Amino acid sequence: METFECIGARRSVRSYEDREVEEEKLGQVLEAGRLAPSANNRQGWKFVVVRDAELRQRLARAAHGQSFVGQAPVVIAACATETGRVMSCGHPAHLVDTSIAIDHMTLAAREQGLGTCWIGAFEQEEVKRILGVPASATVVGLLPVGYPTSWPSASSRKPLGEVVCYERWQ
């Protein structure tokens, strides 16, 4: 699938088929994350791949009961391993870097017919406990991965003229 088409076809999928994700497809998703750029190429991330049904149920509860998190056959917990680095622009590098990696994974998944959904609504400390994530790291996002029961229609977006301006802020 062409990249621009893939960007337009990605959806936030909140209902998954009871069907395994093939190892090869999952591998390509993870590889897309691995290839992501990062500040100073530090690659300060770790992707915890959860297939175990009980662990997924616990993650769903830690995600405020979003049951589709447990329904998806795979959940990737995308973690930042280094949380102390602040770029000179003032923003923490680990959040930007790990977000890039997750975005890569959502698109590589979509290309292969797999749905995902960015999950930022979860109890950080509880997810860390469930997965044994050390105190020095942080979970940037949970990403359920699976075959959607159907592809949702596109969410609305602001018109381009509202989000783009030229030369100076307007």
Place this chain on the structure above:
Amino acid sequence: METFECIGARRSVRSYEDREVEEEKLGQVLEAGRLAPSANNRQGWKFVVVRDAELRQRLARAAHGQSFVGQAPVVIAACATETGRVMSCGHPAHLVDTSIAIDHMTLAAREQGLGTCWIGAFEQEEVKRILGVPASATVVGLLPVGYPTSWPSASSRKPLGEVVCYERWQ
């Protein structure tokens, strides 16, 4: 270009041809940013597109003198318009959301033969002054866009086994 291929072919480009970027191609890059997902679909971003040569030179100086920022025919300052929202996982939504939009733009650019480079090394307040970005917003990244003088070779990445683990953190 297929999505996975595009992810693998993206590079951080630090040398640009003296050649304009076609409006249509730039439009597709911005459209890719517009289509990005965001927490609660808030789309709290603004993309300031800078073509003016003097402004680009000033941005290059504010980016610690990274001269290629001024050399690229277009620089997109990707700003977050809402900086106060913290997701329940503890991370600020605006950094994650705007990073997704920037990543979409880097890939849509690459598909069209355009190079980009994530710039996080810049003086935040100086860039805001140059572009008139209000105090309530923040510049998440600067993204030069243009035709590369050549495509750099791939940067090294950690092996997959080092960044992926299964079921629990290892």
